[in-house]
Amino acid sequence: MIREITKSETREILRKEKILAMRVAGLSIEKMYDKLISEYRELVPDNYSKNDIMEELDEELSKWRIRTRASAENVIPLEVNRLDELFAKSFELANDHDIPPRDRVSAIRTCIMIMERRARLLGLDKPKSVEIQDxxxxxxxxxxxxxxxxxxxxxxxxxxxxxxxxxxxxxxxxxxxxxxxxxxxxxxxxxxx
Structure with a gap:
């Protein structure tokens, strides 16, 4: 059974969308709060604070990260398949002695770039050190x-x-x-x- 969304839940969803959009636009927490109060007052509960904005923003960004990760996992096999098809065509050209040498060299370079991209996509290379800073x-x-x-x-x-x-x-x-x-x-x- 599907239940209807309450007005309160609808306001919360809309408020979180506004908060995320304002953050993407580069607004500070202070400015986001002021804008919510002045332009979207109907979405804001009486006891709402700047701390609530930070909590809701953290929650929405966490959801966004999860969706992005899931989406990336679904795209990887598709991208690998595309790279394999491109590699096969480039490899044929690289081994075709009937085309000019410069075209064969170009095809070889393309093969190498495709191999490098595929290795990065699948994590086959030694991972690069990335420092994540708080x-x-x-x-x-x-x-x-x-x-x-x-x-x-x-x-x-x-x-x-x-x-x-x-x-x-x-x-x-x-x-x-x-x-x-x-x-x-x-x-x-x-x-x-």
Whole structure:
């Protein structure tokens, strides 16, 4: 039995779509919140906060990553088949002694490129080292280097974001203004260590 979607669920779906679209457009959490309140008030519950935007955005991005991964898994066999067909035709040309040498060399290069692409697609080559960096660590680094200020972070990402960084252990709030070597926040302010 199929159940109908409630008005509340419909508003939530539409709100999440708006949030994702605004993030793709490059809006900060603060600006997204302001726009939701001013332009899409009917989609926003009374107790809605900037923290809720971050949670819903994380949720939507996670769903998007899962869909993208599933889609990629379905496309790989198709792409491998296409590469195999292209390789077969190029290989024939590379071995055809009736065509000019420059065309054979071009066909050989094409075969090599197809082989390289196929190997990358199937993970046959030694994987390249890719460093995945958490943007929050980058923010901490920039704060320490003085490239940005605490006010910049709060203005762009909001107080809720800073509170979540502290709550997640990226920073430790130190009482009485004392700082240890691992402390990044003293009395609610970022400090350089």
């Amino acid at each position: 943007y929050r660590l980058e923010i901490v680094k920039w704060l320490r280097e003085g490239r940005i200020t605490e006010d910049d972070v709060r203005k762009e990402l909001g107080d809720e974001f800073v509170k979540r960084l502290i709550g997640a252990g990226y920073y430790r709030d130190v009482e009485d203004g004392e700082s240890s070597q691992q402390s990044d926040v003293v009395n609610g302010k970022f400090v350089s260590v």
